[in-house]
Amino acid sequence: MSSPGSSSLAAAGAHAAPAAGRYYRRFTRTERILHSVLMLTFVGCALTGLPLLFSDKPWATALARLLGGFEVAGAIHRICAFGMLAMFACHLVTLIRRGIANKSILGIVWGPDSMVPQPQDAIDLYKHVKWFLGRGPQPKFDRWTYWEKFDYWAVFWGMAIIGGSGLLLWFPVFFAKFLPGWMFNIAALVHGEEALLAVAFIFTIHFYNGHVRPERFPMDTVIFTGRISEHELKHERAVEYERLRREGRLAAYEAPPPTLEAQVWGWFVGGAALLLGIVAIVLIVYSLVH
Numbered sequence: 690m691s692s693p694g695s696s697s698l699a700a701a702g703a704h705a706a707p708a709a710g711r712y713y714r715r716f717t718r719t720e721r722i723l724h725s726v727l728m729l730t731f732v733g734c735a736l737t738g739l740p741l742l743f744s745d746k747p748w749a750t751a752l753a754r755l756l757g758g759f760e761v762a763g764a765i766h767r768i769c770a771f772g773m774l775a776m777f778a779c780h781l782v783t784l785i786r787r788g789i790a791n792k793s794i795l796g797i798v799w800g801p802d803s804m805v806p807q808p809q810d811a812i813d814l815y816k817h818v819k820w821f822l823g824r825g826p827q828p829k830f831d832r833w834t835y836w837e838k839f840d841y842w843a844v845f846w847g848m849a850i851i852g853g854s855g856l857l858l859w860f861p862v863f864f865a866k867f868l869p870g871w872m873f874n875i876a877a878l879v880h881g882e883e884a885l886l887a888v889a890f891i892f893t894i895h896f897y898n899g900h901v902r903p904e905r906f907p908m909d910t911v912i913f914t915g916r917i918s919e920h921e922l923k924h925e926r927a928v929e930y931e932r933l934r935r936e937g938r939l940a941a942y943e944a945p946p947p948t949l950e951a952q953v954w955g956w957f958v959g960g961a962a963l964l965l966g967i968v969a970i971v972l973i974v975y976s977l978v979h
């Protein structure tokens with residue numbers, strides 16, 4: 690993230706480092722696959738769910754017709770929903786497996802590799818705001834910044850709420866055996882509203898973090914290639930770089946530079962998602978104000 694002014698331009702220039710040089714692994718293959726499944730299934734759910742939510746709008750009926758009708762859209766929605774829930778379960782399993790492999794279940798909820806917010810995140814946020822206002826130096830970050838953790842938890846709880854309410858809508862006969870009828874009305878309401886919030890959040894804030902902020906413009910492909918250059922690591926994750934260097938663990942993360950194919954693939958998938966996101970936001974805003 691950057692403040693207005695020359696320092697942000699300097700940061701943007703710094704990001705455009707040559708492809709040669711040292712690279713480090715930031716995401717494992719499993720993490721990259723799970724993120725791709727999440728992207729694909731989220732876009733699938735959004736494309737097939739939004740026509741239901743805005744079924745009185747001409748674009749919604751046109752989109753549903755393009756997908757093969759509302760019934761087919763509902764079927765695709767369930768397939769994507771299943772994929773998304775399976776991805777979520779795999780993510781939880783990988784967290785536990787990592788905790789066991791590192792012999793530290795506590796490491797899942799505490800420490801630099803944890804996504805759980807910690808006091809340092811509040812300090813970083815405070816310093817960042819001060820820097821935005823030109824009242825202090827730019828803070829240095831560790832493996833995860835406070836806004837990356839915010840993105841993660843928005844999706845994590847969103848999964849639980851959208852997934853939970855979606856399962857109620859999917860299997861009403863089963864859940865009606867032990868849940869009162871009003872829960873289904875609430876589930877329908879919560880599912881639609883939370884889905885709208887999730888689409889708005891992912892296609893604006895999350896995409897801003899990945900594509901538009903000065904250090905990343907016009908595209909951050911790290912989630913597709915899994916690699917970060919030494920230059921980026923030193924400048925954008927200075928605390929992590931120093932920590933790994935001090936602990937003598939830097940070499941263990943060294944990796945070959947991303948291939949051209951991986952970079953092109955990242956640009957293609959990221960660009961397609963960005964385009965879809967912009968179209969979705971325009972349609973949603975248009976539908977809400979008309």
Ligand code: HEM
Nearest residue numbers: 734735738739741742763770773852855856858859881884
């Ligand atoms: C992850 C698990 C999910 C499950 C189990 C699930 C399940 C369902 C089901 C069963 C329906 C009713 C479909 C029909 O009537 O044919 C539905 C509707 C809908 N879903 Fe999902 N869904 C999930 C995720 C999502 C996601 C991620 C989004 C958006 C990004 C989404 C957006 C919607 C919308 C907008 C509707 C229409 C709601 C309405 O008509 O008020 N769903 N979902």
